[in-house]
Amino acid sequence: MNLMFKKAWMMxxxxxxxxxxxxxxxxxxxLSADYRSAQATLTMRPWNTNAMGAHFGGSLYAMTDPCYMLMLMAQLGKDYVVWDKSADIDYIKPGKGLVTADFLISEALLDDIIKNTANxxxxxxxxxxxxxxAQxxxxxxxxxxxxxxxxxNRRK
Structure with missing residues (x-):
């Protein structure tokens, strides 16, 4: 990760x-200083509204990219390769107004990653x-x- 982005506020x-x-x-x-939590918001604008007056689905999808990848890169460090591989979205109900997405990296997730990539x-x-x-x-x-x-070169 670029040296500039070791500081979460800069990222x-x-x-x-x-x-x-x-x-x-x-x-x-x-974006927490330890890269363990983040929150993204999407404000409704004329250019990200669909024909039905709700958020464009691509904007809802985009607001979740690339948070987890960058957070895990910061957590795991230079010994790991981290990429977004794929994603799918399930639209539950029309999103209107301000919408929010929260991201959390738990200790259990990090332990699971380290265990499953050790070899x-x-x-x-x-x-x-x-x-x-908003509700x-x-x-x-x-x-x-x-x-x-x-x-x-970092494998056990």
């Missing part, structure tokens, strides 16, 4: 200025992200699958 600042996030109405509102095996954890409206109702569930592997 949050850079992500919020990155054109795909900045121009879509997405904002990284929170150089790839590991494909699925991490759910729930996008919620706390789930509007979409995004299942993000990551590709994680210990770098060859």
């Amino acid at each position: 949050r600042w850079a992500l919020n200025l990155w054109p795909p996030i900045f121009f879509s109405g997405i904002k990284i509102k929170h 150089g095996d790839k590991y494909l954890p699925q991490l759910p992200v729930y996008v919620k409206d 706390g109702d789930v509007v979409a569930k995004v299942n993000r699958t990551l590709y994680i592997r210990r770098k060859q």
Whole structure:
């Protein structure tokens, strides 16, 4: 990971200025200093609203990318390769107004990753992200699958 982004506030600042996030109405509102938790919001704008007056599905999907990948890169360090492999989205109800997605890296998840990659095996954890409206109702569930592997020269 780039040295500049070892500081979480710099990563949050850079992500919020990155054109795909900045121009879509997405904002990284929170990124903890230890990269263990984050929160992204999506503000409704004319250019991210669908024909039915709800959030465009692609914007809901985009607000969950690339948080988990970047958080895990920071947690695992340079000994690991971390990529977003795939994702799918289940639209639960129309999302309107401000919507929020929370991301959390638990100690159990890190232990699971370390255990499953110790011998150089790839590991494909699925991490759910729930996008919620201002009332706390789930509007979409995004299942993000990551590709994680210990770098060859770092394997046991």
